[in-house]
Amino acid sequence: MSVTVCNKADCTVAETGTCLELYKSxxxxxxYKGDAGKQDTFVHDTIEANEGSSQTVGRxxxxxxxxxxxxxxxxxxxxxxxNYTHFIGILGLYNAGKTCxxxxxxxxxxxxxxxxxxxxxxxxxxxxxxxxxxxxxxxRRPSLPEQLVEHTxxxxxxxxxxxxxxxxxxxxxxxxxxxxxxxxxxWSKELIEREETATxxxxxxxxxxxxxxxxxxxxxxxxxxxxxxCSRILLERLAxxxxxxxxxxxxxxxxxxxxxxxxxxxxxxxxxARANELGFNPTVMMTAAFSGKPAAVKNxxxxxxxxxxxxxxxxxxxxxQCKTNIRTNMxxxxxxxxxxxxxxxx
Amino acid sequence: xxxxxxxxxxxxxxxxxxxxxxKRKAAITDIISHxxxxxxxxxxxxxxxxxxxxNHALSQESPLFTVALExxxxxxxxxxxxxxxxxxxxxxxxxxxVSELVNRNEAxxxxxxxxxxxxxxSSHPSYVTLKQRYLLQxxxxxxxxxxxxxxxxxxxxxxxxxxxxxxxxEGITDVQSLAVTLVPALKKALDDLQRQSSLxxxxxxxxxxxxxxxxxxxxxxLNELDAFDAALCCGIELANLSxxxxxxxxxNMVSRALSxxxxxxxxxxxxxxxxxxxxxxxxxxxxxxxxxxxxxxxxNYPQLFPLSWLCHRFESSKSRSGWEEELKNKxxxxxxxxxxxxxxxxxxxxxxxxxxxxxxx
Numbered sequence: 245m246s247v248t249v250c251n252k253a254d255c256t257v258a259e260t261g262t263c264l265e266l267y268k269s270x271x272x273x274x275x276y277k278g279d280a281g282k283q284d285t286f287v288h289d290t291i292e293a294n295e296g297s298s299q300t301v302g303r304x305x306x307x308x309x310x311x312x313x314x315x316x317x318x319x320x321x322x323x324x325x326x327n328y329t330h331f332i333g334i335l336g337l338y339n340a341g342k343t344c345x346x347x348x349x350x351x352x353x354x355x356x357x358x359x360x361x362x363x364x365x366x367x368x369x370x371x372x373x374x375x376x377x378x379x380x381x382x383x384r385r386p387s388l389p390e391q392l393v394e395h396t397x398x399x400x401x402x403x404x405x406x407x408x409x410x411x412x413x414x415x416x417x418x419x420x421x422x423x424x425x426x427x428x429x430x431w432s433k434e435l436i437e438r439e440e441t442a443t444x445x446x447x448x449x450x451x452x453x454x455x456x457x458x459x460x461x462x463x464x465x466x467x468x469x470x471x472x473x474c475s476r477i478l479l480e481r482l483a484x485x486x487x488x489x490x491x492x493x494x495x496x497x498x499x500x501x502x503x504x505x506x507x508x509x510x511x512x513x514x515x516x517a518r519a520n521e522l523g524f525n526p527t528v529m530m531t532a533a534f535s536g537k538p539a540a541v542k543n544x545x546x547x548x549x550x551x552x553x554x555x556x557x558x559x560x561x562x563x564x565q566c567k568t569n570i571r572t573n574m575x576x577x578x579x580x581x582x583x584x585x586x587x588x589x590x
Numbered sequence: 591x592x593x594x595x596x597x598x599x600x601x602x603x604x605x606x607x608x609x610x611x612x613k614r615k616a617a618i619t620d621i622i623s624h625x626x627x628x629x630x631x632x633x634x635x636x637x638x639x640x641x642x643x644x645n646h647a648l649s650q651e652s653p654l655f656t657v658a659l660e661x662x663x664x665x666x667x668x669x670x671x672x673x674x675x676x677x678x679x680x681x682x683x684x685x686x687x688v689s690e691l692v693n694r695n696e697a698x699x700x701x702x703x704x705x706x707x708x709x710x711x712s713s714h715p716s717y718v719t720l721k722q723r724y725l726l727q728x729x730x731x732x733x734x735x736x737x738x739x740x741x742x743x744x745x746x747x748x749x750x751x752x753x754x755x756x757x758x759x760e761g762i763t764d765v766q767s768l769a770v771t772l773v774p775a776l777k778k779a780l781d782d783l784q785r786q787s788s789l790x791x792x793x794x795x796x797x798x799x800x801x802x803x804x805x806x807x808x809x810x811x812l813n814e815l816d817a818f819d820a821a822l823c824c825g826i827e828l829a830n831l832s833x834x835x836x837x838x839x840x841x842n843m844v845s846r847a848l849s850x851x852x853x854x855x856x857x858x859x860x861x862x863x864x865x866x867x868x869x870x871x872x873x874x875x876x877x878x879x880x881x882x883x884x885x886x887x888x889x890n891y892p893q894l895f896p897l898s899w900l901c902h903r904f905e906s907s908k909s910r911s912g913w914e915e916e917l918k919n920k921x922x923x924x925x926x927x928x929x930x931x932x933x934x935x936x937x938x939x940x941x942x943x944x945x946x947x948x949x950x951x
Contacts, residue, residue: 581839
């Protein structure tokens with residue numbers, strides 16, 4: 245591989261490919277030293293610009309690091325290929341509190357409030373978390389603003405955004421990698437309105453848990469029936485169109501419960517019932533990602549407990565079903581010696 | 591098996607592409623061919639160890655990792671070389687390879703199939719408490735496949751056929767032609783008789799053992815032994831009586847024999863520490879295989895032979911201390927495991943069967 249070396253002090257051509265002296269072709273620059281012939285991480289591609297002049301573009305081939313904002317599914321695969329990663333799909337309508345949930349989890353981790361159970365062990369999307377919390381940190385008024393975090397906009401509208409958080413369980417030393425989706429509310433809305441969009445959610449078949457975030461106050465407002473119906477349809481889409489396994493932990497997260505005095509809204513029961521009918525085994529969690537009354541309801545209430553529903557679940561190791569298709573000449577009792585049941589011990 | 595490759599690859603990639611699935615399929619086929627070409631079972635044992643326990647059985651320098659990495663990189667050069675970056679994916683590929691081996695119905699891989707299946711079953715305590723959903727699902731499917739394979743093969747072996755002697759004697763006029771026709775038919779009939787006889791002998795010996803309710807090893811009724819010693823004896827003695835592969839009924843017999851002798855203890859959960867603390871020193875050698883090679887495998891793969899590993903450790907170090915830390919470092923799950931005593935007896939049985947498959951007897 246060749247490398248471009250420049251004698252001019254502070255010239256960044258090696259990093260950017262752009263000559264500080266503004267020569268279109270680096271070779272024409274008087275400070276250009278030519279190929280050093282060293283093994284380095286630069287490769288020069290020469291491309292023809294529209295006017296026919298050539299422009300050299302440097303492309304750094306050294307190890308690329310994640311941008312730190314969010315990960316796509318292929319970035320996620322790089323983490324998942326190394327260690328088991330708990331993948332949590334978070335869905336919900338616009339303004340339900342999905343991003344607040346994720347941001348609150350990060351805040352808890354950053355402030356050490358996951359202790360004594362868990363230690364924060366890193367994140368590949370630190371900048372993404374920080375960006376999401378920007379609005380919150382700027383607020384100076386005594387009461388919480390209407391909007392705490394910016395509404396999610398995906399860098400690639402066709403691909404889900406994933407946020408990464410690594411934890412360490414203090415008691416066992418177990419490393420826990422979390423990947424949580426941060427999808428715009430529009431995705432859930434489109435899934436409700438058009439079942440064909442279910443293919444976009446294929447990645448949820450890998451989910452270790454699904455969180456359906458439901459705006460708590462909306463379950464008691466004038467339009468509660470509409471919100472309940474939307475949640476039910478969303479569950480039906482997950483069951484029938486995305487075909488999520490029924491045994492995957494489903495958490496119905498009621499958000500903004502500080503505004504409800506932590507009282508479970510009536511409307512959640514209908515949603516829970518529908519989830520049960522569809523074959524899921526839902527858990528209802530009352531949460532307050534960022535509380536307007538922190539003295540009465542702590543920030544982050546219910547968040548860690550929801551995550552633990554996923555990371556601490558040991559699916560039952562079901563008994564072996566060993567039925568063969570081999571026909572024997574006769575059914576010998578020796579081959580069918582019965583299994584001892586607990587009742588036979590007496 | 592390779593048909594499950596897409597589902598199992600989702601453990602490491604939420605959206606595996608067709609191209610990726612094809613590449614892994616090719617790589618896994620290469621790994622299997624490499625293993626079947628080996629003269630011994632070392633690589634196969636390492637493969638099962640990697641599938642069942644991942645990072646505790648795989649290391650950057652291990653021959654299996656080298657083989658697996660080479661196979662994967664042959665079809666996908668842009669695959670990380672460091673185990674720290676690819677461990678779970680290599681583990682998943684190993685699991686698919688094991689599953690494919692277990693489910694292949696070829697005569698030439700029969701011994702590999704039996705050994706792989708028995709190792710998957712004997713390593714059960716290593717993964718039963720995993721909190722990783724899809725990994726556990728994969729191992730559970732592997733476990734079920736292994737059981738199914740052994741059961742099917744066992745039933746085929748124990749199929750009763752009528753012994754017939756029906757040589758084609760029409761048109762034979764001289765003694766030499768008669769001998770040429772009759773001898774193979776006689777030989778086949780005698781082989782059939784021998785086979786049937788061994789099946790009868792197996793049933794009779796096992797039934798007598800069950801009826802006697804006594805340990806042949808310790809020459810004592812089972813109900814007069816300590817419950818933990820009885821669990822060890824039941825598992826080992828029944829495993830030694832079985833023809834290979836064993837039928838699943840044997841596990842129920844182990845359970846029944848122990849429960850009848852020690853009904854108070856059979857269903858109570860016992861930790862591994864308590865179980866082994868109570869074992870008589872004389873019994874350790876029962877669960878240690880007879881050949882040095884097999885002993886090496888037991889020593890190197892506690893994930894596959896947890897109780898055998900412990901017996902070997904107690905026997906060689908003449909000490910019962912310090913094993914918890916060592917086992918925790920090697921397996922991370924087994925140190926605190928607690929199971930009913932019946933299940934531990936079945937675990938002894940499973941390990942002894944795996945050892946016999948390894949030794950070829």
